[in-house]
Amino acid sequence: MGRLEGKRAMVTGAARGTGESIAGRFVAEGARVLCVDVLDEPGQAVANELGAAASFLHLDVTSEADWQRGIDLCTEELGGLDVLVNNAAILLMKGMADTSVAEFERVVSVNQTGVFLGMRAATEALREAGGGSIVNIASVDGTRGATSLIAYAASKWAVRGMTRVAALELGRHGIRVNAVCPEAGSPHMVAPYLSEGVDMERVMAAQMPVLPPQKKRTIAERLDDIAQLSVFLASDESSSCTGADFVIDAGNTAGRILPEIPGR
Numbered sequence: 001m002g003r004l005e006g007k008r009a010m011v012t013g014a015a016r017g018t019g020e021s022i023a024g025r026f027v028a029e030g031a032r033v034l035c036v037d038v039l040d041e042p043g044q045a046v047a048n049e050l051g052a053a054a055s056f057l058h059l060d061v062t063s064e065a066d067w068q069r070g071i072d073l074c075t076e077e078l079g080g081l082d083v084l085v086n087n088a089a090i091l092l093m094k095g096m097a098d099t100s101v102a103e104f105e106r107v108v109s110v111n112q113t114g115v116f117l118g119m120r121a122a123t124e125a126l127r128e129a130g131g132g133s134i135v136n137i138a139s140v141d142g143t144r145g146a147t148s149l150i151a152y153a154a155s156k157w158a159v160r161g162m163t164r165v166a167a168l169e170l171g172r173h174g175i176r177v178n179a180v181c182p183e184a185g186s187p188h189m190v191a192p193y194l195s196e197g198v199d200m201e202r203v204m205a206a207q208m209p210v211l212p213p214q215k216k217r218t219i220a221e222r223l224d225d226i227a228q229l230s231v232f233l234a235s236d237e238s239s240s241c242t243g244a245d246f247v248i249d250a251g252n253t254a255g256r257i258l259p260e261i262p263g264r
């Protein structure tokens, strides 16, 4: 018996990276999954690879009409919806002084308004299913500040705030809402901002100073870690969890290690 046996799920941004990983884990655990993205070819390829339990739909998370189509398709093809994973997002790495209003608003539109529209569009279907789970993929950048991330950090802090509001409003319908805050993600998202030839595996490994070297994870393993956490939050195993953040960052935001001081 899979941990998501019989569950009907929609995963946004499923054409690659974290979303692809989540969709794959969900199917492996017995769910049927509607993969949605604006990247049609890779999105369709992911669904084909996953087989009969998965299908693909072009859905832009900033479009109310697309959301309605997506929820309608879940009802028609899957018979309803039990789980929504709001994973789609875009990154902008630019200093605050150089960030235009249009750039700022574009990030907020996808990362923040997209999550709001998704949660709102899915509510009725999740209610009809007798309850369900919404998993919002935020980021550690929604828990702290970082240079060059004025728009992205704003949108990810907002996702954590909206997660709490939605959890409080939807709890009475048996709908749980949680946020996942990863440190790592798909290299595709960050690559445009790195110099050519940078070894992403080394960058990722360097992000894990708290854990001993033998515990270092590859990119694929770290994406799968996020997928496994999402399985937990989508499943009935997490029935008591709602309105919470689940940080998945190998201890990076836990605090400071003080070198040269006893107790290390």
Ligand SMILES: NC(=O)c1ccc[n+]([C@@H]2O[C@H](COP(=O)([O-])OP(=O)(O)OC[C@H]3O[C@@H](n4cnc5c(N)ncnc54)[C@H](O)[C@@H]3O)[C@@H](O)[C@H]2O)c1
Residues within 6 Å of the ligand: 012, 013, 014, 015, 016, 017, 018, 019, 036, 037, 038, 039, 059, 060, 061, 062, 086, 087, 088, 089, 090, 110, 137, 138, 139, 140, 181, 182, 183, 184, 185, 186, 187, 188, 189, 190
């Ligand atoms: N990459 C990282 O280092 C990192 C770190 C922490 C958190 N995250 C978060 O993880 C999640 C997944 O990102 P990823 O790392 O897999 O990056 P990614 O760029 O590989 O994947 C994002 C996906 O979202 C899709 N998308 C973008 N705009 C969309 C829209 N308007 N409508 C529908 N789909 C859209 C993209 O086409 C892409 O397939 C995001 O929420 C991201 O913010 C990423």
